[in-house]
Amino acid sequence: MFFRTNKYQFDAKPERPDPIFAKMLQEPLGGQWGEISVMMTYLFQGWNCRGPQKYKDMILDIGTEEIAHVEMLATMIARLLETSPVEAQEDAAKNSAVGAILGGARLEDAILAGMNPQHAIVSGSGAMPADSVGYPWNAKYTIASGNLLADFRFNVTAESQGRLQVSRLYNLTEDQGVKRMLAYMIARDTMHQNQWLAAIEELQADGLEETPVPSNFPQDLEDQRVSYQFWNCSEGTESAGGRWAQGPTPDGKGQFEYLANPQPMSDDQGHLNPVDPRLYGTPKAPVPKSAAE
């Protein structure tokens, strides 16, 4: 069960409205790699966790924290959208790199400058659970497989893509209030990348999982002729020089082999048989009228 404090994890106050940047800031809120994605991913991983309690607790700690990040971003966006029809627009244009020319405090100007029209028509100057082009967040961004190593690898990715996107946004505004909040979020993403990398170490140290995931599929059942073979399917041999083409494999169980001239391992040419004539495929076959009645 959850409780909410009134105070925010960190300030979410811009210096002034900037509807164009508000549109862009929807990406780390409701985009594929935004805060809603990690909030939902970690909560579902936590609730579904069947592993030792230290993992379950840790996952739910961070999942709960992420709700606060969603809260900060939503509030920041709502404030960036506080357009007013009459007063105080003179200095609106002065203060963000992106909003410099047109992105100001007047609604009409903001729309012309490329504001998301749904911020006016649909949400009435509120944040939306959507990304920077207005595509709604969807639950396919939530990953919880039941296998902790597979999922922690996803989590490292999510914190990497997330920190990358926020860093890109950081330079595109000159609003010091926005920058301070983004600097806070970038720092938390630093922590969370480290946290999941540490959790991967711990999982392996605890003997719970290892490469290749899932590690308790009996590896002698896989087709071991190709388990450590690099196939050169695209012209050019530059790839032969990489770490992935020679030497011991990271799982410690094999040696990379470079296959310069890969060939099909099968004579299968994909021939298919006809099917039930009542499916009216090609080639067609007579359908007994009795079958149709």
Next chain:
Amino acid sequence: MFFRTNKYQFDAKPERPDPIFAKMLQEPLGGQWGEISVMMTYLFQGWNCRGPQKYKDMILDIGTEEIAHVEMLATMIARLLETSPVEAQEDAAKNSAVGAILGGARLEDAILAGMNPQHAIVSGSGAMPADSVGYPWNAKYTIASGNLLADFRFNVTAESQGRLQVSRLYNLTEDQGVKRMLAYMIARDTMHQNQWLAAIEELQADGLEETPVPSNFPQDLEDQRVSYQFWNCSEGTESAGGRWAQGPTPDGKGQFEYLANPQPMSDDQGHLNPVDPRLYGTPKAPVPKSAAE
């Protein structure tokens, strides 16, 4: 530019039809972590790659190989769907764990047993780019950020989730033709997990990127008070015992700190101002009729 051989990378021949298993096998074809996802992800990462040629070539090698995996799975599914209306149904029920009771070669039986109805109505016994519940593949499963470490972490995840799903399916059929192909795919996923882990090593050895991603965001600009702090937001202190709560951080730049009783760092309570009255929000404000005309 691409060319296609007629022969398949590996055999895609089941012993006999099994429309129920065909439905399930759509997951590794057109599901979120299926072969279309990795095919599209690697091709887009390759085409968009601005890094050294050895990376670009390597990514396109594997991207090209994945088209062959899509081909194998699509063909296998089309063959599992080869129902026939009249003959040879006696032994249909005998040969797969999942298809044991009802999943046979007669179309009516297959539908009753839970076949995907679109395999009959829409594709006429062909494979579809959709997952095991019929949800169509979509391009949000394609990840290509321009930052290779962020993306390679995704790729390790994709190969982990993919191998996990195929391993789950492996035990749910008794058809030796299907099992042989899955064993081949599991082996390739073993390779590809190792390949991307090796590529991550190489990226770091080449000095191209490191943790935290992106590594050239000036870290002194982030809010370093919280860069290595674990926040205990969910009751229970089991998480305090993990690797993520103490000791040096994996990026080698800090020490984990466990914050047992985290508190808001802000007095912000999220108060918002009213906006343009013409947006008819709450509280409402008078709209000058002149504005409306």
Next chain:
Amino acid sequence: MFFRTNKYQFDAKPERPDPIFAKMLQEPLGGQWGEISVMMTYLFQGWNCRGPQKYKDMILDIGTEEIAHVEMLATMIARLLETSPVEAQEDAAKNSAVGAILGGARLEDAILAGMNPQHAIVSGSGAMPADSVGYPWNAKYTIASGNLLADFRFNVTAESQGRLQVSRLYNLTEDQGVKRMLAYMIARDTMHQNQWLAAIEELQADGLEETPVPSNFPQDLEDQRVSYQFWNCSEGTESAGGRWAQGPTPDGKGQFEYLANPQPMSDDQGHLNPVDPRLYGTPKAPVPKSAAE
């Protein structure tokens, strides 16, 4: 069965093209709360209606009317998109609040000014069943549950959100042709809010349904300890002063109670058991090789 007259319910003629406003006007056409949504919702509610004929007839009356609203909006948008490459662009910029600076009659200017590019590339200056950011309409916006009170409540909502959005748009154009049509649609939304509120009264007067919906679920089977309790889960006690926290409940069956310090009613901490080892979850368990073969 349906028939169509050639004349429109109301004029759909703008004074002049305005591709930017055309983009925004897609919201009440193909957005979540647009005319396609109410058309489809009412038609499906009507076709599925199992209640007395006066309701079924009424729902289909309005459902049929809504097709005419879709028609008006689609035509208005097609006309707002009538860009021309050469002539008569001088006064294009003069006549809408939003289109004032750039949104004119020349295709290139319109695109630069933020026209939806699909209005050029995909529909060739025609309306699209999509919203103001180009997201396609989808049938999840169609609500028909079989329970008329639940659905009429949705209908009141739809007419409220719809009238709100059209009112927002009304002030953002100065085109008198557009304004006249919007004023017509706002008036119909006034009617339709009243119509559904009256229908809710009628349903209750007819004894067909009441609060809480569904009213024939035996209420003594619900956990009546919490049926009228307000839980204060977010810090701050301002909510204690509202109508929802004290006095008789609107259904006439209870008294609101304010729970200032809510606590879990369960000792459940969400512990989960391991599952079938063949799902390769965490913790892992040995998979008998026999199971794999």
Next chain:
Amino acid sequence: MFFRTNKYQFDAKPERPDPIFAKMLQEPLGGQWGEISVMMTYLFQGWNCRGPQKYKDMILDIGTEEIAHVEMLATMIARLLETSPVEAQEDAAKNSAVGAILGGARLEDAILAGMNPQHAIVSGSGAMPADSVGYPWNAKYTIASGNLLADFRFNVTAESQGRLQVSRLYNLTEDQGVKRMLAYMIARDTMHQNQWLAAIEELQADGLEETPVPSNFPQDLEDQRVSYQFWNCSEGTESAGGRWAQGPTPDGKGQFEYLANPQPMSDDQGHLNPVDPRLYGTPKAPVPKSAAE
């Protein structure tokens, strides 16, 4: 900012696994009218709220509570999915109305009986943020318009549709653990229907909003000829007898009028002009080659 207790708001323990019912229970978790929808809707309404604090606090109270409902359902589903490969399957089939024949504790049986295959392949016996046919939750289910009356009407709807769906499910299981939790959720929906109805009363008593929404659009600007007219567009006059066709309108501002034989109010027949020839529409027009170069 948010904190989580370890204990649940209410028990989420079934008597025994039932993967078929787990599939169905996804509807109130991740369906259009499920708990994720109200959680997200209320949180976004709260964060975006610009009205008096008693409303903002109230909305966030219930938004925070709903996270606990998501938690209960997710956990219940994970437990219903605890299949095991070998032991203790004898009594599996005995204990739910829906699971009576096939829906048992053995994975193979469950799949044959119509279990969601993604519960095995994708989530490994965990809950998913998706509905009962596996369609992923998406953020279009989140409604927050900035106008509290429009939104509270949605909230009444959501609690009505939600209670309706849970009531339907209540009778389709015989598992007393599941029934107890559903009885709890039904009771909370009773409260929440009443809560939002009371909030609507309060909004109107506070003079913040009234019918028609938005009430501060100057009503003399709408086309008042049709503001209270019922149009009989579908054959049959049964609708003439309803409350919506006669007497004073619920907003207290008009009288319903029944228009038995509605006619177009316009001579507009929808004629469109040709557009820029470079869009290659029909009729086609010559494209100057200079334009193409």
Next chain:
Amino acid sequence: MFFRTNKYQFDAKPERPDPIFAKMLQEPLGGQWGEISVMMTYLFQGWNCRGPQKYKDMILDIGTEEIAHVEMLATMIARLLETSPVEAQEDAAKNSAVGAILGGARLEDAILAGMNPQHAIVSGSGAMPADSVGYPWNAKYTIASGNLLADFRFNVTAESQGRLQVSRLYNLTEDQGVKRMLAYMIARDTMHQNQWLAAIEELQADGLEETPVPSNFPQDLEDQRVSYQFWNCSEGTESAGGRWAQGPTPDGKGQFEYLANPQPMSDDQGHLNPVDPRLYGTPKAPVPKSAAE
């Protein structure tokens, strides 16, 4: 503007309930090639039509007819879903090929037999605008490009795919009421395939458009070296024997040429330059701290 008669274009009465077939019949209602798709496609093509009135009128004739088809299918599905809890279930199983074993009139049985659970939980025995796997209809199925030949070709396709799907369904039921309605719809699809083929003839006879679409793009601007060349990119030369590889082209403007051994026409190898360092791509470049402030 539209009006509705009370009578249906054709009977929509099954002999008895069959919830399994109801699920399958959702495909021609709300699937990609279902009646909602052609209704919306033709209406939007008609409203957007800028061509001669005979085309506009014809398109709107058929668009209006299609609403009646949606109506028939929705009603048929609602009737197939009329399950009852107690009486008259004995003969339920006897009367459809697909529903033969389990798909009967009792709700529990229907769910176990593979009924769409949303037909119970969400729509309460009503039709839904979704397909046979429950995926909601969406407006990307609506095609209206502004070019009539491009669109009429789509329309022929839609009537072909639609008739194909309904023919497949025709044999999968033994219910004579359902079969009669499907036989009616198949006949209308026969008409509509012919209608659109005739419209294509007429368009060309009227000189409005021809192959290649769009015919007024100056063909000497295209790269005419490859305008009529067949490229053999997939191994195997069987394709060399087809009509597409030799002889005059259907547009009457060229001769097919078979290119047995196609080669890249470019030396482009896809090399990309680095971009703005503030996007943190790979290779990374220093970001001046001044840029970040």
Next chain:
Amino acid sequence: MFFRTNKYQFDAKPERPDPIFAKMLQEPLGGQWGEISVMMTYLFQGWNCRGPQKYKDMILDIGTEEIAHVEMLATMIARLLETSPVEAQEDAAKNSAVGAILGGARLEDAILAGMNPQHAIVSGSGAMPADSVGYPWNAKYTIASGNLLADFRFNVTAESQGRLQVSRLYNLTEDQGVKRMLAYMIARDTMHQNQWLAAIEELQADGLEETPVPSNFPQDLEDQRVSYQFWNCSEGTESAGGRWAQGPTPDGKGQFEYLANPQPMSDDQGHLNPVDPRLYGTPKAPVPKSAAE
């Protein structure tokens, strides 16, 4: 199985960056009628093909070629996005019709001018599998029904819509590098329209299929009263003059008949019966408490 050459089918080099045109060029890459759609459609049609080998080979030839088109467009877009923060921006604005005013080489300018923000935030100057408004490609654009005539008709459509869209884009840029590539693609679309039209001829010549599709549904089972009747459901009789309303039908099997005043052929008025009371529909019926327990 597939292999990739390093060289491209054709040059993909613009004269200079133009992020606005890059956004628009996403339509033929990842839009509904873009290259990913035809690539996936042809590959799936080919893999699923059960017809004579000359068709299967031909389909896979073109499917394989289309991968190269995706490659060209993706690369072109990545190059159009090569913004730089400092140097060489003076002439950026000079060289495209659309990019003339603002669309230049500086990231900030590009965003202000209406660049897709995800090209910066998400892909870091790379192409995305999405359309010109950022909507992700999805697999519903892939059509493969198992009936070759139905599918070839789709293919003609796809090449028509595709050539139409690229022709529209051709005139909206002045960049000669972009124009050369588009001229190449337009030529290939000329070929491919002809190719599919020829394939339709061949299919019919081979006796594999004919109008109406599917041709082996026994036509005497359809309701032949309406097989060739044009219904005038929308007011206006202009449609009576078209080819579709008189004379022999294109399938050679009937005569068109024009029905000026169409009437329902049924007395069905859509009445529905009540259903299981446990679904809590309207009208409601008592639910035996025993049923609920």
